[in-house]
Amino acid sequence: MVIIVTGGTFGIGRAISLKLARDGHRVIAFGLDSRQPSSVAEHGTATLPAEAATFGLHIDTLEADVAQAADVARVVDFALATHGEIGGLVNNAAIGPLGTILTTSEDVWRRVIDVNLKGAYLASKAVLPHMISRQRGSIANVGSGGGWGKPNMLAYSASKGGMFALAAALAYDHAADGIRVNTVVPRPATLSGMSLGRIGGDMSRFRPAVAAVGRVGTADDCANVVAFLFSAAAAGLNGAILDAGSLPRQGGPVPAPP
Amino acid sequence: MHRVIVCGEGPLALEIARALRTATRDAIAAVDAAGVQRAIGAAREGGDRIDALVTVPPSRVAAETIVATPEPLWDDIIERHLTALFLACKAVVPHLIANGGGAIVNIAGAAGYGRAHRAAESAGHGGIIAFGAALAYDHFHDRVRVNTIVAGDAASPAEIAPVAAFLLSAEAEVMSGSILDVGNIAYQGGR
Numbered sequence: 336m337v338i339i340v341t342g343g344t345f346g347i348g349r350a351i352s353l354k355l356a357r358d359g360h361r362v363i364a365f366g367l368d369s370r371q372p373s374s375v376a377e378h379g380t381a382t383l384p385a386e387a388a389t390f391g392l393h394i395d396t397l398e399a400d401v402a403q404a405a406d407v408a409r410v411v412d413f414a415l416a417t418h419g420e421i422g423g424l425v426n427n428a429a430i431g432p433l434g435t436i437l438t439t440s441e442d443v444w445r446r447v448i449d450v451n452l453k454g455a456y457l458a459s460k461a462v463l464p465h466m467i468s469r470q471r472g473s474i475a476n477v478g479s480g481g482g483w484g485k486p487n488m489l490a491y492s493a494s495k496g497g498m499f500a501l502a503a504a505l506a507y508d509h510a511a512d513g514i515r516v517n518t519v520v521p522r523p524a525t526l527s528g529m530s531l532g533r534i535g536g537d538m539s540r541f542r543p544a545v546a547a548v549g550r551v552g553t554a555d556d557c558a559n560v561v562a563f564l565f566s567a568a569a570a571g572l573n574g575a576i577l578d579a580g581s582l583p584r585q586g587g588p589v590p591a592p593p
Numbered sequence: 594m595h596r597v598i599v600c601g602e603g604p605l606a607l608e609i610a611r612a613l614r615t616a617t618r619d620a621i622a623a624v625d626a627a628g629v630q631r632a633i634g635a636a637r638e639g640g641d642r643i644d645a646l647v648t649v650p651p652s653r654v655a656a657e658t659i660v661a662t663p664e665p666l667w668d669d670i671i672e673r674h675l676t677a678l679f680l681a682c683k684a685v686v687p688h689l690i691a692n693g694g695g696a697i698v699n700i701a702g703a704a705g706y707g708r709a710h711r712a713a714e715s716a717g718h719g720g721i722i723a724f725g726a727a728l729a730y731d732h733f734h735d736r737v738r739v740n741t742i743v744a745g746d747a748a749s750p751a752e753i754a755p756v757a758a759f760l761l762s763a764e765a766e767v768m769s770g771s772i773l774d775v776g777n778i779a780y781q782g783g784r
Contacts, residue, residue, distance in 0.1 A: 503779035510777050522767060547729065547769035549694065549736045559764040568759055571752025574779035578771035583726035592734050 336473075336565055337418040339410060340364045341401045341458050342428025344379025346527035347477060350554035351425055352383060354562045356392040363414045365399040365406075366428060372446060373432040375536045376528030401428040401454030402446075404461075411461045421465045423565050426455040426498070427477040431491045431529045444490045451494035455501060459516075463509065470513040475564040476502050477557070478518040478576065480585030499576065506574030515573040519560045522552035522580045552579070596641060597761065598623050598632050600681045601649025605700070608750035609647055612758045618645075626680030633688050645696040645761050646685045648678050650721065653702070653746075659712045667713045674717030675724070682728060686737060694736030698757045699725045703745045703778050718743075722772055729770030738769040745776020752776065 342348040343364030352364040380396040387394040399406035429451045466472025482495030506516040524544040534540040543551040595618040610620035621632045689695030705718030725741035
């Protein structure tokens with residue numbers, strides 16, 4: 336399958352792109368090479384293909400801004416020109432500056448909504464006609480527990496809650512077109528450009544969370560679940576949230592260890 | 594060989610057993626908690642262990658609003674939907690803990706989000722969803738993963754079974770406590 340991954344060159348997106356390529360998909364990953372608000376992601380369009388090559392894999396990367404329709408159109412045109420079709424999309428690109436309503440400026444609010452929510456709208460809108468024409472396709476969103484509302488994550492929570500509803504609405508609208516739309520929620524404290532960016536890039540302050548299986552969850556775990564959505568085994572999933580967070584609907588808290 | 598007990602009856606239980614065998618797992622059928630106990634005992638005697646449990650709810654029952662649901666029917670529905678699940682999990686959880694971990698997938702119906710004219714059945718399925726979440730929290734540190742599939746009314750056994758197999762697999766080993774809808778119901782039960 337030909338799959339476009341937004342924000343697919345770094346962090347969780349990088350893990351998703353590599354996993355999909357490993358599964359035999361043709362992957363086009365795009366993102367921005369300069370640092371974005373509250374993220375340490377950078378230079379991914381050059382580093383990801385080089386890394387993929389060390390595994391004998393090929394991943395196409397482009398520098399493009401998911402919040403700009405013209406940039407998204409350029410990526411879609413590239414995918415069609417190179418592979419002739421688009422069967423999958425991963426809406427992964429996101430920024431996550433922290434703050435309450437009092438500390439979130441209008442500029443930050445607009446950028447978070449533009450990247451996280453409008454980006455998913457723009458990318459889905461750009462690929463859907465090509466999926467509808469073939470009566471098949473799968474869109475996987477990378478959501479967040481913030482989508483259920485979390486403290487000090489005002490703009491981010493709003494963007495991710497909107498993403499849940501966007502995915503459900505898309506799922507209903509295009510089920511009859513043979514297109515499935517689902518959302519994967521990664522574990523909290525998955526090491527990524529975003530989670531590291533929120534602590535100023537200081538790894539010594541990073542506190543990974545142990546999963547129910549007894550080890551730290553990683554971006555690769557999220558990538559495995561995303562990749563499942565592009566398999567035949569996931570044919571029955573549409574409009575679903577796959578909570579890979581080990582917290583039912585991110586409610587919590589997990590009890591303290593004995 | 595991974596050994597999974599599939600507790601329940603009907604086409605869905607059969608399809609899940611088939612999907613698990615395809616995924617090179619030994620699926621052992623059990624009708625109820627007593628059957629789960631027997632399967633655990635047989636595995637122990639053979640020097641084996643049980644790695645996982647999948648529970649399948651009863652098929653849809655003829656039931657009605659609260660006004661039209663007599664108490665004996667309520668008792669029967671809660672017994673077969675919820676208490677049977679409690680007993681099956683109660684049988685297997687100590688065995689999984691002793692093994693150092695394991696996985697449980699419980700299947701609930703979309704009535705668990707509340708449906709008209711299905712008062713008792715809604716309560717039963719809703720109980721399955723909440724029960725799984727509680728079990729996931731309680732045994733998080735025991736490395737017992739518990740996930741719940743909520744099956745839409747239109748979801749077929751062929752759609753549900755591979756998702757259950759995925760939730761038991763290593764690919765999903767950080768997933769616990771998740772409530773995963775199969776079928777186009779978008780976590781509200783609607784269609």
